[in-house]
Amino acid sequence: MAKPDSPASTDNSPPPPLLGRSKSSPPINDCCPICFDDFSVPCRSNCDHWFCATCILEFWHYGASLKPCKCPFCLRSITSLSPEATLLSSKNLEVSRVLKNVDKYNSLYAGGASGMIMKVRTLPSVIKRCLLDMSDPTRRDYYYCIVRCIALFLSLIYMAGSFDFLPIGFLSTPRFFELCGLIFMGLVQMFGILHRYWLRRRARNLAADAFPQ
Numbered sequence: 001m002a003k004p005d006s007p008a009s010t011d012n013s014p015p016p017p018l019l020g021r022s023k024s025s026p027p028i029n030d031c032c033p034i035c036f037d038d039f040s041v042p043c044r045s046n047c048d049h050w051f052c053a054t055c056i057l058e059f060w061h062y063g064a065s066l067k068p069c070k071c072p073f074c075l076r077s078i079t080s081l082s083p084e085a086t087l088l089s090s091k092n093l094e095v096s097r098v099l100k101n102v103d104k105y106n107s108l109y110a111g112g113a114s115g116m117i118m119k120v121r122t123l124p125s126v127i128k129r130c131l132l133d134m135s136d137p138t139r140r141d142y143y144y145c146i147v148r149c150i151a152l153f154l155s156l157i158y159m160a161g162s163f164d165f166l167p168i169g170f171l172s173t174p175r176f177f178e179l180c181g182l183i184f185m186g187l188v189q190m191f192g193i194l195h196r197y198w199l200r201r202r203a204r205n206l207a208a209d210a211f212p213q
């Protein structure tokens, strides 16, 4: 992507506080620290580092976590991404698609009432992130405890309400709910294995394209 030219120095306006750095556009002669290429749809993080929008969102997707992406530079949590000012008026369809994804990311981590409303609007993405987080083998025990607690809670409601629509059979009600939770966790873990296999294959294909033998 073409970088903005340096402003003409014929006027008497003072130079910017940090030469070559601006809040609205990436540093001149710099490149994306993730793909080491020219910035494509440049976005500034709340920690003042610039990335291609697609690169930082991909980086975030690789971490199976509900938490915001950690900046690869300073390790601060990225809670907002600000696209380069000139992009906001772009009519390019691909740029608009990427900016929509940036908006979705920002809405996930916006605080306050508006943040809550945006979270509800992006519920499918939140559920997907939640499932990805649950499929992380390093967090399996943590989620298994949560699922067991939820199963116990639901079984208490089921028994208190004297419901009788589930095929509980010879199991006790709490055991039945726990078994359902166990099956759910098993399916999520299987999904995680398939997802990681797909990511590894994609990374291998990208590496093969970038470094053909």
Ligand SMILES: [Zn+2]
Residues within 6 Å of the ligand: 032, 033, 034, 035, 036, 037, 038, 039, 040, 051, 052, 055
């Ligand atoms: Zn990049």
Ligand SMILES: [Zn+2]
Residues within 6 Å of the ligand: 045, 047, 048, 049, 071, 072, 073, 074, 075, 076
């Ligand atoms: Zn940073």
